[in-house]
Amino acid sequence: MTFGFAPPPHVSLPVSADSAARLGRMLVPAEWASAGIPxxxxxxxxxxxxxxxxxxxxxxxIIAVLDAHDRVTASASFTEFAAAPDGWEFRNALLAHLRRVIPHDLRLRTPVRTAVLLYCREGEPRWTETDGAWMWGLRDACTLHGLRCGAYITLTPSRWQVLGEGRGGRRPRPPATDLPVPEPRRPDAGRAEPRRTTAARPDSSRTAAKAVVPQSRPLPRRAGGAPEAHRHTAAR
Incomplete structure (x- = not known):
């Protein structure tokens, strides 16, 4: 039977050389605040x-480059998954995207453009080790590209936060999608047009054949002369 002893709480467990190097490529909020971030x-x-x-x-x-008036001159976005956050890997990813969207300013004595980083993640807006690795990567990438290191902003499901400044706000809402406006329906569009029936006109030839044309009746003839002679006799 073997017995094991747990180390005292104040004694830290030994870490590997890789973990120690990874923790060295990370900035804590105090170091970030003293870095002179504009x-x-x-x-x-x-x-x-x-x-x-x-x-x-x-x-x-989202890595964005700002001019002297804080206007965005170039930006790029990418997704970076890391089981163990490492500032060296984040630095390489940021530098690769900066080289694609904007030329370097290494020939200038003083940087005139500023790079800021917006990172969207889950959880609370307070500082995490992942944020510390992104801060280290942003500062190193700006140095290698001739830019001034700017703000680091976290975007969580509820709000955004500028780490080191204490300023934040609600998460922006995407603009509403414009729905197609349906065409107005005419009042008589669904009403069936009344059917018109035309009565057949009677055939004029048949009507004429059936019609009886009255003939004038002849005056009765009396003996003893024409009718005109009798009228003259009566007048006398």
């Missing part, structure tokens, strides 16, 4: 714009 002028409008362009689902990342 504040967005209107995060609500930016979130609504990116949501309307890409319609993100769970595990969808």
């Amino acid at each position: 504040v967005l002028r209107n995060p609500r409008e930016l979130v609504a714009d990116l949501h309307d362009r890409h319609r993100p689902g769970p595990s969808t990342a």
